[in-house]
Amino acid sequence: MLSIKDLSALYAAKYNGERLGTEPKGLYEPMSHIMSIPGKRIRPLLLLLSCDAFGGQVSDALNAAHAMELFHNFTLVHDDIMDAATLRRGIPTVHELYGINAGILTGDAIFIYVYKYLCMLPPAILPAALELFNATAVEIMEGQQMDMDFEQRLDVAVQEYLTMIGFKTSVLLACSLQMGAIIAGASVHDQSSVYDFGMKLGLSFQIKDDWLDTFGESDKVGKKPGGDIIQNKKTYLLITLLNTISNDDRKELLKLFEEKDETHKVAAVMALYAKYDISAKTLEKADALYQEALDALDAISISTEQKVNLRTMAQMVHDRTF
Numbered sequence: 185m186l187s188i189k190d191l192s193a194l195y196a197a198k199y200n201g202e203r204l205g206t207e208p209k210g211l212y213e214p215m216s217h218i219m220s221i222p223g224k225r226i227r228p229l230l231l232l233l234s235c236d237a238f239g240g241q242v243s244d245a246l247n248a249a250h251a252m253e254l255f256h257n258f259t260l261v262h263d264d265i266m267d268a269a270t271l272r273r274g275i276p277t278v279h280e281l282y283g284i285n286a287g288i289l290t291g292d293a294i295f296i297y298v299y300k301y302l303c304m305l306p307p308a309i310l311p312a313a314l315e316l317f318n319a320t321a322v323e324i325m326e327g328q329q330m331d332m333d334f335e336q337r338l339d340v341a342v343q344e345y346l347t348m349i350g351f352k353t354s355v356l357l358a359c360s361l362q363m364g365a366i367i368a369g370a371s372v373h374d375q376s377s378v379y380d381f382g383m384k385l386g387l388s389f390q391i392k393d394d395w396l397d398t399f400g401e402s403d404k405v406g407k408k409p410g411g412d413i414i415q416n417k418k419t420y421l422l423i424t425l426l427n428t429i430s431n432d433d434r435k436e437l438l439k440l441f442e443e444k445d446e447t448h449k450v451a452a453v454m455a456l457y458a459k460y461d462i463s464a465k466t467l468e469k470a471d472a473l474y475q476e477a478l479d480a481l482d483a484i485s486i487s488t489e490q491k492v493n494l495r496t497m498a499q500m501v502h503d504r505t506f
Contacts, residue, residue, distance in 0.1 A: 186242060187334065188493050188500075191232045195225060198246045204297055214282045214290040218257050221275050223388065226389075226501060227252040231364040233497055234378055237490045240368025244306070248313065248367060251301035252360045254294050255317075259324060259356075261291035265417065266332065305367070312366050320359040327351025334418040338426060338438075345423050346387060348384055353393075354386025378483045378494075384477035387497050391470040392502065394419035398454065399463055400505065410450035416441050421462050427458055474502045 186194075200282070205212045228249035235245040263269075264277040265287050271277060290335030298317075304312050330348040334340045347393040361382040365375045397412045398421060412419050429437060433456060457463060477498055481491055 185490065185493065186236055187193075188229070188496060189232070191236065191242065191493075192225070192229055192366070194242060195232060195246065197224060197250055198250055199225070199228075202250060204294075210282075210286060211289060213417070214278045215294060217281060218261055218272075218278050218290065218294070219254075223253075223257075223273070224504075225253060226308070227360040228257050230382065230494075230497065231360040233493050234361045234364025235368045236364075237486060237494055238365050238368035238370040238374065239490075241363070245367045247301045247304040248363050249360075251298045251317075251355065254301065255298045255321070256356060258294040258298065259292045259328075261287055261294065263328070265291075267484070268326075269411075302460050303484065309366055313363055316359055316362055316366070320355045323351040323355045325472050327353070327355075331418075337414065340418045340423050340426075342420070342423055342427065344482050345420060349387060349390040350383060353381045353390040357386040357389065358382030372440055374484050375393060375478060381477050381480040381484070381494070381498075384473050384480055385501060388470045388473035388477060389501055391466060391473065392418045392504070394421055395466045395470065396505070397465065398422070398457070410446075410454070413450050413453045414446050421457060421466050425456060425460055425462050425464055429456070433459070470502070 188199070199219075204215050231249045231252055232242055232245055236242050240384070260272060261463055262277050264272060265279045268275050270280045277287075278290050282290070295475065302313060302317060303310065327348050327350070330344075331352055334348065359378045359382070362375050362379040365378050394412065397419070398410055400409065412422070416422075425437070426434070436452070437456060440449055440452050443452070481494055481498070484491065
């Protein structure tokens with residue numbers, strides 16, 4: 185088995201060696217911009233880790249790994265447009281630099297390149313890989329729509345939120361892990377178990393992401409803290425607050441939704457978070473889902489040694505500060 189460091193280096197070489205195109209510049213410069221923004225590269229690394237854990241040839245999985253990273257970047261470009269976000273990891277977003285039209289086209293073009301790389305897989309496993317990816321892509325769009333629908337509601341239940349982030353975030357991590365298992369020729373049972381591992385890890389990942397948006401250090405997170413508060417996004421923090429808050433504080437919170445002074449708004453909502461111990465409750469939920477992910481990992485029928493890298497990667501995702 186290869187180390188996480190070695191697998192990361194292999195993918196970095198693949199990532200840095202690929203060029204999507206050069207002309208017309210109005211299309212390819214924005215694509216190069218989003219792909220040059222530093223990221224965690226979690227999805228391609230999970231795919232390679234899974235392939236390696238199940239005894240597959242990592243070299244056979246590099247194109248699929250790159251497809252997962254391309255697809256993730258496609259979602260970021262379009263999400264940033266829908267969220268009117270000006271920064272992505274401290275760097276101007278595509279539409280901020282090049283305009284909304286360029287942002288839409290850039291995302292569309294990256295999505296097409298995803299299929300280019302997936303179709304480099306061996307013909308024998310291509311149908312299964314495409315079936316998995318297509319289902320994942322549709323679920324991500326469904327999750328994004330649910331996220332936008334929640335913006336118009338105050339009665340979002342925690343379970344609804346978990347369903348939404350399961351679609352919007354978890355399924356791509358789960359898809360990456362199962363894709364690696366497919367390439368390695370893993371059994372259907374192990375493919376299912378590693379997918380479940382990814383789903384639970386993704387839920388924990390997103391809830392921790394919600395927490396970091398409000399309580400993380402801005403220089404590490406790469407964006408101004410409190411962005412979700414400013415946008416009234418239905419994060420795990422806000423939904424938990426809405427489901428536990430007193431009537432008087434609820435009225436105050438609803439007023440804050442309309443507050444134009446962003447500094448005051450963030451401070452006031454964070455004061456309510458502190459009053460109702462929302463930070464601790466959020467981290468507690470992320471921890472519980474992380475443990476469920478480890479339980480799913482235990483169900484995979486490979487040796488403990490073969491699971492070491494997946495377990496280590498899960499811990500790195502869980503313990504991250506950005």
